[in-house]
Amino acid sequence: MAGDDLIELKFRLLDGTDIGPNKYDLSTTVESLKKNILNIWPAGKEISPKTINDLKLINAGRVLENNRTLAESRVPVGELPESVITMHLVVRPTTTDKNNEKQLVKAPKTNRCSSCTIL
Numbered sequence: 024m025a026g027d028d029l030i031e032l033k034f035r036l037l038d039g040t041d042i043g044p045n046k047y048d049l050s051t052t053v054e055s056l057k058k059n060i061l062n063i064w065p066a067g068k069e070i071s072p073k074t075i076n077d078l079k080l081i082n083a084g085r086v087l088e089n090n091r092t093l094a095e096s097r098v099p100v101g102e103l104p105e106s107v108i109t110m111h112l113v114v115r116p117t118t119t120d121k122n123n124e125k126q127l128v129k130a131p132k133t134n135r136c137s138s139c140t141i142l
Contacts, residue, residue, distance in 0.1 A: 031043075032046075033108075079113040
């Protein structure tokens with residue numbers, strides 16, 4: 024593996040914190056990159072992904088597809104040699120199950136804002 028075949032990536036979370044930077048081979052698939060992210064996910068985060076399907080990687084405004092490699096997914100415009108590429112990492116919220124939905128529907132509705140009046 025030559026040094027030219029590696030890129031340095033960091034992943035920006037919604038709260039502004041980063042995972043990485045780490046070096047990855049250009050032949051790495053997005054799917055295996057997401058598996059690695061699951062393994063190094065920081066403890067104590069309010070939202071945590073359970074599977075790779077809960078993660079969405081975005082590079083230069085494009086959502087990366089699991090079956091593509093980093094070489095196929097990368098946008099060369101604006102990248103400088105020896106620079107760290109920042110990708111946005113979005114965690115999709117987990118869907119609620121049917122039992123929780125029923126409980127939410129049956130729950131009494133309350134006004135959350137005590138200073139507002141709805142006419």
